[in-house]
Amino acid sequence: MLVRAALALEKRYLALVAxxxxxxxxxxxxxxxxxxxxxxxxxVIMFGMGLxxxxxxxxALAPKWRLVLVGALLQFTVMPGLxxxxxxxxxxxxxxxxxxxxxxxxxxxxxxxxxxxxxxxxLALSVTLTLATTMAAPLVTPGLTALLGGSVVDVDGPAMxxxxxxxxxxPVLDGLILRRLLRRRLEPVLAVFPAVSMVxxxxxxxCVVGLNRDTVLAFPGLVIAAVVLHNCGGFxxxxxxxxxxxxxxxxxIAIAVEVGMQNSGLAVALAKLHxxxxxxxxxxxxxLEQNLAGVLWARWLARRxxxxxxxxxxxxxxxxx
Numbered sequence: 225m226l227v228r229a230a231l232a233l234e235k236r237y238l239a240l241v242a243x244x245x246x247x248x249x250x251x252x253x254x255x256x257x258x259x260x261x262x263x264x265x266x267x268v269i270m271f272g273m274g275l276x277x278x279x280x281x282x283x284a285l286a287p288k289w290r291l292v293l294v295g296a297l298l299q300f301t302v303m304p305g306l307x308x309x310x311x312x313x314x315x316x317x318x319x320x321x322x323x324x325x326x327x328x329x330x331x332x333x334x335x336x337x338x339x340x341x342x343x344x345x346x347l348a349l350s351v352t353l354t355l356a357t358t359m360a361a362p363l364v365t366p367g368l369t370a371l372l373g374g375s376v377v378d379v380d381g382p383a384m385x386x387x388x389x390x391x392x393x394x395p396v397l398d399g400l401i402l403r404r405l406l407r408r409r410l411e412p413v414l415a416v417f418p419a420v421s422m423v424x425x426x427x428x429x430x431c432v433v434g435l436n437r438d439t440v441l442a443f444p445g446l447v448i449a450a451v452v453l454h455n456c457g458g459f460x461x462x463x464x465x466x467x468x469x470x471x472x473x474x475x476x477i478a479i480a481v482e483v484g485m486q487n488s489g490l491a492v493a494l495a496k497l498h499x500x501x502x503x504x505x506x507x508x509x510x511x512l513e514q515n516l517a518g519v520l521w522a523r524w525l526a527r528r529x530x531x532x533x534x535x536x537x538x539x540x541x542x543x544x545x
Contacts, residue, residue, distance in 0.1 A: 237422050238519065241512055244430035249441065252434030258427055259435060259496065263387070265424050266493045267395040270358075272417040273334050274399020275410060277355065288352060291470060295353040295479045298465045300364055302483055303328040306457050308372045310450045320447050322373045322499060323506035324454060326491045329368035331357035331392075333487035334421070335515055343522035345477030353482045358396065361490070362388040369494075387497055391490065425489050425511065432492055432508035435501040444505070451509045455517055458484030477525060485514050 248255045258265065307328030311321035332354045340350035357364075366385045403410060433440055462483025466476040491507035 237426075238515055240422065241426045241429055241515065244426045245433045245512065248430040248434035249437055252437050254434070255427060255430040256434045258431040259501075262428055262431065262496050263391050263493045265428050266391050266489045269334070269421045269424055269489060270392050271395035271399045272421045273354075273358075274396035275403050275414060275417060277351070277396075277400055278403060279400065288349060291349060291475060291479070292352055292356050294466065294469045295349070295482055296356050296360065298462055298479065298483045299332055299353070299357050300329075300360070300368065302461045302465065303454070303458050303486060304368045304372055306454055306461070307450075310453055314446050314450055316446055316450060317502075319500055319502040320444070320450075320506060322369075323491070323495055323503040324447075324450050325373040326365075326369055326495055326499075326503065327451075327486050327488055327507050327510050328454065329365045329372070330487045330490045331361040331365065332482045333485050333489070333514075335518065336481045336485040339485060339515075339518040339522050340478045340481045342519065343477050343481065343525040344474065345481060346472070346474040347478070349475055349478040350482055353479070357482075358392055358487070361392055361487075365490070365494075383498065387494060388490070391493055392487075428489055428492060429508045429511050432496075432501065432504045436505045436508075439502065439505060447506055448509060451506055451513050452517075455484055455510060455514045458486075459517075459521065481518065481522075485518055486510065488514065 244255065304325065305328075307325045310316075311324050316324065334354060337347065337350050337354060341347050362385050365388055366382075459480050463476055463480035465483070466479035470476055470479075488507045488511035491510070492504045495501075495504035495507060
């Protein structure tokens with residue numbers, strides 16, 4: 225019963241996020257109480273990611289090291305560079321510019337694994353890339369934020385390194401160790417934890433929207449444009465970059481999705497810890513937009529794949545050979 229409810233919730237993730245955000249605009253108090261707990265909430269999500277992995281997943285990095293390296297390099301060059309470019313070309317206010325750059329400097333998010341699966345991409349490669357960029361995040365994310373956003377506002381790189389470690393690395397390692405110790409006894413928990421993560425991130429996004437209610441209702445067109453262009457540009461450039469190194473369609477899809485979809489929850493948590501609610505707004509908007517765009521793109525790719533498979537099947541049936 226509980227597993228069915230969790231699966232039903234996973235299918236309605238976008239509706240859940242949209243509903244929470246709409247409610248936050250009308251009654252911010254329903255969600256703004258969560259503001260002091262955003263970082264621990266994200267830790268819960270990362271703990272769930274750790275539970276879903278095993279130490280064997282680390283071993284899987286070895287045979288795919290070239291593609292993993294390509295994907296990670298694209299992740300930490302395309303998205304930060306594109307964020308910096310958009311912030312300057314669109315002339316975003318300093319806090320919004322920092323928020324966009326912070327999103328670009330974050331690792332891939334776990335939602336990318338779901339979108340890769342729906343799109344028919346290489347799921348194993350997607351999970352490996354998420355893991356690799358997440359492990360690199362404690363040093364890379366603060367470093368890129370300081371490099372690209374330091375001229376916008378003061379960025380305390382060492383403090384961000386500590387924050388990323390406690391928010392990301394520590395809970396992931398805890399989850400890995402607990403999975404190793406308890407093994408099959410955790411299966412009932414693993415079945416419902418994705419739904420717990422989805423509810424948690426929906427509450428975090430709604431909290432940020434509630435904190436920025438007046439700004440959101442003023443319809444920040446430039447910020448929204450930056451978020452959409454950032455995400456879609458990441459998909460496109462990720463696919464083109466992957467095409468230079470792999471002829472396999474499933475690999476290209478996995479890398480493109482991984483590059484385009486960020487751990488925006490981490491960006492929100494870091495912005496709240498080190499900057500202002502206004503700097504957290506791009507991360508919240510990115511989270512909503514990337515899931516919507518990702519699902520739509522995945523469905524389009526799946527239809528194209530099914531259409532091509534159907535055409536090949538009909539051609540084979542009609543072939544005299």
